[in-house]
Amino acid sequence: MKRKHLIHILIGSAGLFLTWWLLVGENQPARESIIFFPLNEKAQYQSANTLLTLNDKKVNDSYEVNWKISSVLDQDAYLRQDIGFLYFNGRLKAKMSEWEQNTDRIVEEETAQGKESSLLQTISFHYSEIHENEETYTSAQSMSEDQLYVIDSNFSPLSSFRKPDTSSEEEWKSILDKVTGQQLQYNWEKAMKEFKINGKEYLQIPLIKLPEYTSSPPEGFQPEQWNELVGNLWEGLYKNYFLGIRTSAGNIADPIDSSMPLILIGPKTGNVLVLLTTKEGEPVLLQQKFPVQ
Structure with a gap:
């Protein structure tokens, strides 16, 4: 009989996280992390995108899909981080994360392989931690997603589409x-x-x-x-x-x-x-x- 996983509490209070970060201080180096701070009403994302693209040629009977995540904030942030999940037919195939300090943008790119016709779905979370001063931390956030149908059949060439244009699609x-x-x-x-x-x-x-x-x-x-x-x-x-x-x-x-x-x-x-x-x-x-x- 399979055991249940224990119920796990995701988050306590944003205030508790804020206190911890204030104790760390500005002299400590930034590190990869997503912490929710009050949202900054003045910070806006100029762009936030996730894109899936099928490569035309197979490699060792597998096809490759290029997966790109990018975002640009309208100002430099103390910490910029984007994370993404890529699913094939509802199962997590790959995950991606990139972070940089004192910048307004993030660009990350990987390839994923598949062997059968599949529905590819990806979602990204674009995050910015903004330090207005030594005591005021805020954040900015956005999401993006993409999906791609990849057709890998013995009866037709390798192809992909987002929205069907033919009866076959x-x-x-x-x-x-x-x-x-x-x-x-x-x-x-x-x-x-x-x-x-x-x-x-x-x-x-x-x-x-x-x-x-x-x-x-x-x-x-x-x-x-x-x-x-x-x-x-x-x-x-x-x-x-x-x-x-x-x-x-x-x-x-x-x-x-x-x-x-x-x-x-x-x-x-x-x-x-x-x-x-x-x-x-x-x-x-x-x-x-x-x-x-």
Whole structure:
């Protein structure tokens, strides 16, 4: 019988993190980290992009996809960091992170390999830590995403598309959407059953869909409240998913080949739950709270 993973609290309070960083002081070197600070109303991203591009030629029966993340803030930040997740048919295939100090921009690029027709989905979080003075730290954030259907068939040349233009592409889109959706739904329902969660009580958002709510937050959320929730959520995802999944045995499991997380948000209870399954199929529940207005 597979063991459940212990419920793990993602975030405490932003104030606690702020206190710790103030104690560190300006003389200490910056280090890779995503910490939610109050959002800086004056800092804006001039661009924030994630792009998938299929390379035309196969290598050792595998195709290669170029994966690029880039962003530019309208000012230099004490710390700039972008992180990204890349999923093949709902499973984490690769992750990427780059950080630099005292700059306004980040550009990072990698390649990923695949062998079968797949739905590729990627999401990035663009983060800036801004020091207005020695006592005032703020942050700026943005998200971007991309998806690509790659068709690797013995009956046609290697190809890709974002939106179908032909009946054949329509058919492939339907197949890959169905296969990916069914597998993810199975994993999420399994996890909800394990942890006795009533999904009807929550707003359910697959991680890849999170950017869709940036300009229009879910009903019941003011933009400022939603942006704070998203910032704290990504801090938790970075520490407890990107860097590794802590198991009930106290080990850190590699997130590669884990399922895409499902975000469950309870507007009335202030609960945010993150459901996923590991490579081995074990359900994982991450949890945090947000203040209910």
